[in-house]
Amino acid sequence: MTLVAEILVAALILIGTFFILVGSIGIVKLPDMMRRLHAPTKATTLGIGAMLIASMLYFLMIRGIPSLHELMITIFMFLTAPVTAFMVAKAHILLDRKTQEELSPTGVDVGWATLDRDAGSTSKAKAPLAAPDGQPG
Amino acid sequence: MIAIACYIAIVGISAAILLSAWRLAIGPDTLDRVLALDTLVINAIALVVVVGILYATTMYFEIAMLFAMVGFLSTVAFCKYKLRGNVIE
Numbered sequence A: 001m002t003l004v005a006e007i008l009v010a011a012l013i014l015i016g017t018f019f020i021l022v023g024s025i026g027i028v029k030l031p032d033m034m035r036r037l038h039a040p041t042k043a044t045t046l047g048i049g050a051m052l053i054a055s056m057l058y059f060l061m062i063r064g065i066p067s068l069h070e071l072m073i074t075i076f077m078f079l080t081a082p083v084t085a086f087m088v089a090k091a092h093i094l095l096d097r098k099t100q101e102e103l104s105p106t107g108v109d110v111g112w113a114t115l116d117r118d119a120g121s122t123s124k125a126k127a128p129l130a131a132p133d134g135q136p137g
Numbered sequence B: 001m002i003a004i005a006c007y008i009a010i011v012g013i014s015a016a017i018l019l020s021a022w023r024l025a026i027g028p029d030t031l032d033r034v035l036a037l038d039t040l041v042i043n044a045i046a047l048v049v050v051v052g053i054l055y056a057t058t059m060y061f062e063i064a065m066l067f068a069m070v071g072f073l074s075t076v077a078f079c080k081y082k083l084r085g086n087v088i089e
Helices: A003-029 A038-062 A067-097 A097-101 B002-026 B030-055 B060-084
Strands: none
Touching: A003 A038, A003 B002, A003 B030, A038 A067, A038 B002, A038 B030, A067 A097, A067 B030, A067 B060, B002 B030, B030 B060
């Protein structure tokens, strides 16, 4: 039983190391900012997740100490990783003129919500006037 | 066996930290550096967790939790500063 737990913990540590290394290689090797944004999210979810599962199994099955700190760290990381990626992507789109010109058309008469000046919080009173046919501004 | 895996993990995560620091140094834009700093914090959390397994102490998880909080808040504050010119309006 202890041997099975040791093999499981060691395998999970090595899996986590692999994904964290892949994330950092990706952030160096990928050519573009938006493509570079993909790499650390894999490191966050799979790498840190495998590491924390390994830590929980180690302290529970080998040391006999049930610990719930790892669950808190896991929940926090899984909640904050999409917010971080969203903030970086939004700042990148709003600051880079070349990325804005490369965006595909939306197909309706309302532009991209990130870039639409009338849809922002600066002019809430003008938003119904900008979209008279019932489309959300 | 767990100790050997921990040593391999420490070497691998150190290489990952060096790669993130390389992007932090050469990144052409500010947001590249923000993203590299976020990755660096994630790698540091993994290193702290592995060291906690290696030394068999649960004391390090508070450090990992604090790293996660500070890394998230600093990334969001950097992006907010780049977008709006200040952090709290």
